Amino acid sequence: MKTTSSIFRVFLFLATLSFLGSCDKDSDPTITEPDLSAVEESLEVMQITEDMDYFTLTVLQSIGVNGRILNDPFEKICAGVSVDINDDQKIITIDFGDGCTSPSGIVRKGKITIxxxxxxxxxxxxxxxxxxxxxxxxxQVSGVRTLVNQAIDLVNNQITLKVSMENGQVTWPDNTFVTYNTDQERVVKLGASGYEISITGTANGQSREGFPYSSTVSSDLIVKQDCVETGVLIPTAGLMELNYRGFQLTIDYGQGSCDKTILITYPGGTKEITVD
Incomplete structure (x- = not known):
């Protein structure tokens, strides 16, 4: 009888442990959402880059072989912008002065030389x-950005560009800043309704908080001119992987809709955000 009682007590003890373990497992807290500040900063940098490509391509497409301006599309960049083309020295100066506002509401100031x-x-x-x-x-934007024409496909009316940014820096009004370097390939398809850019490549740098980050395009990012002209300065499709502070995040830009909604996936959850 004593032996049976002892066995019963052991069984009851093990059953209790099993029950408590089950309850503890069921009550595990949800994994904390990782720091998404680097995502927001990378989106700011991306919007600046796509805006820059927009008016750079607009200016470059307006120049003939002899440096003569074939058309004058600069008012759609912003009213009052000054574009000076010196074909002898092969320098283009785009001067936004003390500030001018684009039709989509982007305010630019200062100068860019190409x-x-x-x-x-x-x-x-x-x-x-x-x-x-x-x-x-x-x-504020600083750094040196270089585009190299690697190939032209006359059949499909597209250009393959090698694009890099060295010592890139974007500084906020509070003097915090993001540094970034990029190594990309951009295939620019030119059409009657505007360009479409397919982007692959990598980037790395330091966040405003001083932490390193890196990113890789895992599915081609697509940028369309008609979306950019309405103020949508982020890709309309594609995936990017971002590594920051021990987390790997996936940024999904969608399936082609001209909007500012993206989906961020991180270990343990997802979050949909709308880009300002």
């Missing part, structure tokens, strides 16, 4: 962009 060795439609063409007191919506 140095080129030949018409950018020719393979081997190199276009280098420098910034002089340049700001977008109050954010």
């Amino acid at each position: 140095t080129y060795n030949q018409n950018f439609l020719f393979p081997g063409a190199t276009v280098t962009t420098n910034f002089i007191g340049y700001e977008v919506n109050g954010l």
